[in-house]
Amino acid sequence: MAHPIKGFNPHTLIDWEGKVACVVYLSGCNFRCPFCHSSVLVVSPQSLPTIPFERIERFLQEKQGWIDGVVIGGGEPTLYEQLPVLLEDIRKLGLLIKLDTNGTMPEMLRELLLRNLIDFVAMDIKAPLEEEKYCQVVERKVVISDIRESIDLVMNSVVEYEFRTTVVPALLTMPDILKIAQSLHGAQKYVLQQFNPKDTLDKNMATLAPYPVDELKKCAKLAKEFVKDCSVRGI
Numbered sequence: 438m439a440h441p442i443k444g445f446n447p448h449t450l451i452d453w454e455g456k457v458a459c460v461v462y463l464s465g466c467n468f469r470c471p472f473c474h475s476s477v478l479v480v481s482p483q484s485l486p487t488i489p490f491e492r493i494e495r496f497l498q499e500k501q502g503w504i505d506g507v508v509i510g511g512g513e514p515t516l517y518e519q520l521p522v523l524l525e526d527i528r529k530l531g532l533l534i535k536l537d538t539n540g541t542m543p544e545m546l547r548e549l550l551l552r553n554l555i556d557f558v559a560m561d562i563k564a565p566l567e568e569e570k571y572c573q574v575v576e577r578k579v580v581i582s583d584i585r586e587s588i589d590l591v592m593n594s595v596v597e598y599e600f601r602t603t604v605v606p607a608l609l610t611m612p613d614i615l616k617i618a619q620s621l622h623g624a625q626k627y628v629l630q631q632f633n634p635k636d637t638l639d640k641n642m643a644t645l646a647p648y649p650v651d652e653l654k655k656c657a658k659l660a661k662e663f664v665k666d667c668s669v670r671g672i
């Protein structure tokens with residue numbers, strides 16, 4: 438069966454800091470974050486053509502030496518059962534792999550780490566680790582123990598990682614962000630992403646003004662009490 442690849446960005450310098458990478462987008466997601474910018478991949482992936490992996494493979498072979506790695510994004514890639522097979526095929530090309538994930542599938546994450554199929558994990562922490570709040574932000578049922586397990590797996594692994602939160606004014610307060618930072622105690626890196634009201638899954642988000650940059654920076658400074666590094670992105 439073909440891998441559910443519904444998007445491919447051949448060149449990016451911003452999705453993996455310090456690397457020249459390309460991005461493979463897999464379809465489907467178990468969350469419905471209203472601020473999501475991948476609504477077609479999440480809600481109606483069947484409307485997009487599937488890109489054969491062989492085409493991407495050929496491109497990567499041609500660009501050998503020019504591309505450092507492949508970012509696997511989505512949607513939520515860890516929902517795809519054959520993800521290890523896809524990553525093995527990418528590994529065979531001698532490339533590094535970064536995984537973007539929402540952390541809801543710790544078993545898959547464990548397998549990828551054990552099999553040395555990822556070099557960097559970027560895990561979204563959508564809200565403080567409290568069931569009601571998390572469900573409210575992602576508009577789906579969430580098993581908080583799974584998110585905690587993924588956090589532990591990532592922090593106890595040997596791969597590079599970052600945790601990140603999109604700071605959406607209507608959904609998260611600055612004390613919420615500090616609660617998240619507290620639950621990531623000792624983490625290498627926590628990134629606060631500025632909310633962008635353009636092209637969101639929930640069109641009502643379009644009128645929502647992002648937090649002032651100064652406020653985000655102040656919050657990042659306070660969060661450094663709990664994590665080794667906290668920065669603001671997208672400002």
Ligand code: SF4
Nearest residue numbers: 466468469470473512
């Ligand atoms: S932001 Fe990520 S986790 Fe949320 S709906 Fe979009 S793809 Fe899924």
